[in-house]
Amino acid sequence: MSNRYADSPDPGHYNHTHRALLQAFLSQSVMTFDELKPVIAEILIAHEPDREILVNDITQQTVTSMVQTINAHVNALDYEIRSTRNQNNRNLTYALVNGTSDPLTQIxxxxxxxxxxxxxxxxxxxxxxxxxxxxxxxxxxxxxxxxxxxxxxxxxxxxxxxxxxxxxxxxxxxxxxxxxxxxxxxxxxxxxxxxxxxxxxxxxxxxxxxxxxxxxxxxxxxxxxxNEPPGDEDEDDEPVTRIRDCEGCREIVTVGLRCDNKECGVRWHDHCAMQYFRNQQGSRRRCPKCKAEWEGETYVGEKADQAGGRRRTTNGQSSMIDEDDE
Ligand SMILES: [Zn+2]
Ligand SMILES: [Zn+2]
Missing domain, CATH: 1.10.10.10 (Winged helix-like DNA-binding domain superfamily/Winged helix DNA-binding domain)
Structure with a gap:
């Protein structure tokens, strides 16, 4: 794999290429890796017209390196380019984020x-x-x-x-x-x-x-x-965790899987769960935290809207219709 441009040009030094990429993010705040590749190739060609740069020369490392340099530059302004994987299709996605106190107004x-x-x-x-x-x-x-x-x-x-x-x-x-x-x-x-x-x-x-x-x-x-930490409002209030991170990649899960044990806090993205359980030895798959048997059929996301989040219950009837349990 050609990595000729991973560290080019002038690694770490904020220059025209970084400025141009930041401009691109200012006009289109969110881009996938595949969308970024031609944008960056064009920027690098404009910077060094004599070099032959193909879209596929742009690697994840190219992007990471440029993003790091930009972030170091715009950090003081409370801006940051972040990346995450799309929970549905796993596309690596980048966004220019303003880290000010009221993100809702920013959005x-x-x-x-x-x-x-x-x-x-x-x-x-x-x-x-x-x-x-x-x-x-x-x-x-x-x-x-x-x-x-x-x-x-x-x-x-x-x-x-x-x-x-x-x-x-x-x-x-x-x-x-x-x-x-x-x-x-x-x-x-x-x-x-x-x-x-x-x-x-x-x-x-x-x-x-x-x-x-x-x-x-x-x-x-x-x-x-x-999320409500213990004792946030009422003294006898149980802590409530509505937003949880993936056991694998530690990013928020809003689409994925959860432990079959409703008391357990373990959540996964589909892919992260697959990776974890594929590497688990033996035929018995167990939740890493509560050790409950892992069926991988209790969902997070819109799939959870069907029969309480299970594809099908074993005895043919759902026991999870009841919604108020808190
Ligand atoms: Zn994950
Ligand atoms: Zn569990």
């Missing part, structure tokens, strides 16, 4: 405050309502997504499982200005814009879920917003 620069509040309702639905101990769907179906355009009578911030009684009042005041509903037509526009901008994916079955770009931008935000 939504092209939206009105009411639309941002709508996006927040979508996220709350994905990661609270549609993400219970029994069913970790972490997605919202198209029709429901449009229904959420209607603002609730009283605005509450990301509501915790319990209803806050007296807290509710203070939360409403903290939430600031009154949030108005978004018209159904506008909601559909917001949704399609989110898909175009690479924040949401829309599946064939019509579910909206977070796309790689949103997962990269919202990594910290999601955990801070939806």
């Amino acid at each position: 939504a620069t092209s939206f009105t405050p009411d639309e941002i509040a709508y996006i927040k309702r979508l996220l709350d639905f994905m990661f609270e309502t549609n993400n219970t101990k029994i069913r970790e769907v972490m997605a919202v179906k198209g029709l429901k997504a449009v229904q959420l355009a209607k603002a609730p009578p009283r605005n509450r911030q990301s509501q915790a499982a319990g209803d806050g009684d007296g807290d509710e009042e203070s939360m409403a005041t903290q939430a600031g200005p009154v949030i108005k509903s978004v018209l159904p037509n506008d909601a559909e526009k917001v949704l399609s814009q989110l898909v175009v901008q690479g924040f949401f994916d829309r599946s064939h079955a019509g579910y909206y879920s977070l796309a790689p770009r949103a997962l990269m931008e919202l990594r910290t935000y999601l955990k801070e917003t939806y």
Whole structure:
């Protein structure tokens, strides 16, 4: 494999090529490795017209090296190019991320405050309502997504499982200005814009879920917003972990597999689980944490919306219809 350009040109020194790549990210915030290859090849050819550079000369190492140099340069401005694998097709995906304190506003620069509040309702639905101990769907179906355009009578911030009684009042005041509903037509526009901008994916079955770009931008935000450490609100509150990392790659899992034991926190991406269990000796596959037998049929993501997340139960009837268990 030719690696002629892995360290070229001028490794570590921010130059025209890095500036041009940063420009490319500024105009198109998210790109897969395959989309990046021709972009970088063109940049390098412009930089050194005499060298013969083919798209396939651009390796992952080329990208990594250039991205590192750019990151060192833009770090002080709170920008970073991050990468992750698409959970559905494993495509390596890069995004320019702004690491400021309010990522939701960053994501939504092209939206009105009411639309941002709508996006927040979508996220709350994905990661609270549609993400219970029994069913970790972490997605919202198209029709429901449009229904959420209607603002609730009283605005509450990301509501915790319990209803806050007296807290509710203070939360409403903290939430600031009154949030108005978004018209159904506008909601559909917001949704399609989110898909175009690479924040949401829309599946064939019509579910909206977070796309790689949103997962990269919202990594910290999601955990801070939806995970409740012990004793966060009520003293006797159990800690609630709604956002979990993959046992293999340590990235957030919103599409993948979970341990059959509902009390167990082990989550995987399909591919990461496959790798782990392929390397496991013997015929008995067991969860690395709770040691429960591993069937690999309890899902995270829209598949979990069918029969409580199992493809089929052994005795032909689902015992996991009950949704309220928390
Ligand atoms: Zn993984
Ligand atoms: Zn387990």
